Amino acid sequence: MQLKTLCLGLLEMGDATGYDIKQMFERSLNHFHAASYGSIYPALKQLEQEGHVRSRLETGGHHPGKRLFSLTEQGHAHFIESLTGTEPDENIRSEFLVLMFFSHLLETAVLEQKLDRMEARYNNKLEILGPLLDQKHTAGIRFTIEFGISVMTAKRDFIRKHRDKLLSDHKEPPHSKALPVEKQR
Amino acid sequence: MQLKTLCLGLLEMGDATGYDIKQMFERSLNHFHAASYGSIYPALKQLEQEGHVRSRLETGGHHPGKRLFSLTEQGHAHFIESLTGTEPDENIRSEFLVLMFFSHLLETAVLEQKLDRMEARYNNKLEILGPLLDQKHTAGIRFTIEFGISVMTAKRDFIRKHRDKLLSDHKEPPHSKALPVEKQR
DNA sequence: GGACTCATGTAAGCTGTTACATGATTTC
DNA sequence: GAAATCATGTAACAGCTTACATGAGTCC
Numbered sequence: 001m002q003l004k005t006l007c008l009g010l011l012e013m014g015d016a017t018g019y020d021i022k023q024m025f026e027r028s029l030n031h032f033h034a035a036s037y038g039s040i041y042p043a044l045k046q047l048e049q050e051g052h053v054r055s056r057l058e059t060g061g062h063h064p065g066k067r068l069f070s071l072t073e074q075g076h077a078h079f080i081e082s083l084t085g086t087e088p089d090e091n092i093r094s095e096f097l098v099l100m101f102f103s104h105l106l107e108t109a110v111l112e113q114k115l116d117r118m119e120a121r122y123n124n125k126l127e128i129l130g131p132l133l134d135q136k137h138t139a140g141i142r143f144t145i146e147f148g149i150s151v152m153t154a155k156r157d158f159i160r161k162h163r164d165k166l167l168s169d170h171k172e173p174p175h176s177k178a179l180p181v182e183k184q185r
Numbered sequence: 186m187q188l189k190t191l192c193l194g195l196l197e198m199g200d201a202t203g204y205d206i207k208q209m210f211e212r213s214l215n216h217f218h219a220a221s222y223g224s225i226y227p228a229l230k231q232l233e234q235e236g237h238v239r240s241r242l243e244t245g246g247h248h249p250g251k252r253l254f255s256l257t258e259q260g261h262a263h264f265i266e267s268l269t270g271t272e273p274d275e276n277i278r279s280e281f282l283v284l285m286f287f288s289h290l291l292e293t294a295v296l297e298q299k300l301d302r303m304e305a306r307y308n309n310k311l312e313i314l315g316p317l318l319d320q321k322h323t324a325g326i327r328f329t330i331e332f333g334i335s336v337m338t339a340k341r342d343f344i345r346k347h348r349d350k351l352l353s354d355h356k357e358p359p360h361s362k363a364l365p366v367e368k369q370r
Numbered sequence: 371g372g373a374c375t376c377a378t379g380t381a382a383g384c385t386g387t388t389a390c391a392t393g394a395t396t397t398c
Numbered sequence: 399g400a401a402a403t404c405a406t407g408t409a410a411c412a413g414c415t416t417a418c419a420t421g422a423g424t425c426c
Contacts, residue, residue, distance in 0.1 A: 001280045002385075009287050019405050029286070032279035039386050041407055062395070066405065080358075084295050088281035088303040094217040095186045096273040097332065101214070102194050103325030110269055118273040139354050140288030147282060147343050154339035158332050169324050173265075187413075204377050224414055226379055247423070251377065 001086050003035055004043045008052055008071065008079040015070040018044055028132070028141065031125060031148040044069055052078055103166070105173045115163050122156035186271050188220055189228045193237055193256065193264040200255040203229055213317070213326065216310060216333040229254055237263055288351070290358050300348050307341035 010016065010024050018041045025035045047053045052075030058066040071079075096118045103111050129152065132145050195201065195209050203226045210220045232238045237260030243251040256264075281303045288296050314337065317330050 001283060006283060009283070012287070012290065017405070018407085029283075032277050032282040034276075034278075036387060037405095037407080038388070038409095042386095045407095063405070065394085080290060083284060083287055083291060086280050086284065088284055088299045089279075089306070090281055091219075091276075091278040092217050093219075093276040094274075095271050096275055097217040097329045098186060098191060098194070098214075099268060099271065099273055100325045100328045100332070102197070102268055103328070104323050105197065105265060106268060114273045121274070138289050139351055140285045143285045143288070143347060143351060144282045146347070147285070147340070150339050150343045151336060154335050155332070158335045162328060162331070166324055166328060202377070203379085221415060222377095222379080223381095223416070230379095248377070250422085 001082070002043075003039050004047055005079065005082045005086075006033065006035070007040065007043050007047060008075050009083070011053060011069060011071040012076065012079065015068050017066050017068055028144075031129060031152070032144065047075065051075070103170070107172060108167065108170050111170060112167055115159055115166070119156055119159045119163075122152050122159070126152050126156065186267070187228075188224050189232055190264065190267045190271075191218065191220070192225065192228050192232060193260050194268070196238060196254060196256040197261065197264065200253050202251050202253055213329075216314060216337070217329065232260065236260070288355070293352065293355050293357060296355060297352055300344055300351070304341055304344045304348075307337050307344070311337050311341065 006029075007021055010021050013024075016024070018037065021040055021044075022035065022037055025033065025040075044053065044055070048055055048069075051072060053069045054072055055067050055069045058064055058068060096114070099106070099114050106114070126149060129145055129149050133142070133149075137145070191214075192206055195206050198209075201209070203222065206225055206229075207220065207222055210218065210225075229238065229240070233240055233254075237257060238254045239257055240252050240254045243249055243253060281299070284291070284299050291299070311334065314330055314334050318327070318334075322330070
């Protein structure tokens, strides 16, 4: 699924600026889809050329010059069609697991640091997801949040459970130069 | 992390052809990183230009013309450095969760189909991962397989647990045209 | 002899990121 | 008045996928 399609979907929830859409990505879709301004603004522009959205420049108010986008009938129809037609799937690219795959080539201290950082990262994501449950959501959105929490928890707990054994069984790789380990921020 | 770095890593396990590397991706890294021939062969070519790998054409044997790649000292050093320097992280792009996010816009039958297909997909991946545990692996590789199994299981079980409630609470979206649902393959 | 697996590679192009460039408004 | 947030956009280019093109060897 392209970003364009997703932008269309987010406009189903109400008119929004490019900035607003970026916020939604960061707040609600963060754990399963990212997007940058450099792709959002061009996507919106293209969608307008294709007639899927319309935009108007705000004149009064606090922020004159703001460009508010809204979905057209055509855009709505197109979105539903795309949704129905997309196969449920996932793309995962885990640098963490790559690191683990080659853990026998890492120094023990480095391996330990990677495990700890990843655990912290999962904890961090859980701390962001948790409070989202207090808000009102559609059943589907709630599903995505709870799904995210379940999966992050499984990942974090897996690290917690296997960390010590992995480290105690670990041997220093040959030719390791014992460089100082970069400090955790 | 770039594909080039990963190819270097796979060559740490022994000399290999581009084809072999593709096989490794499909067999062992499948659940956390994909790669196509169209990216593997150019990556290998570049790595050779950079002096990180060397290649020789097989002359005798069953497959003359096979190009076997091997890591150079420089390539090894570069790989270790890259590994040590990469932050443990993940990139997720889940079309499934996008679908769920907008589930209120899907017809009940379509939603049901998406959930079932995703569950089947997770089951499928579990069936591939399970037998990998019977083979001998480094502790790190075993970690990635078991991690994958834990996570896939959590995802599949989440769907199983929430499927019925989501479907029974679900309302047909307005203006749904009740098109026939594409049959499952 | 047909199907499948092994094996290599290129070209076009899609999709997105990073970094840059700018400026108004709000909060402290 | 400084910092943070709100707000829009572009240009360069990275990185990968898809589809194409080809051919030998193996299994049944």
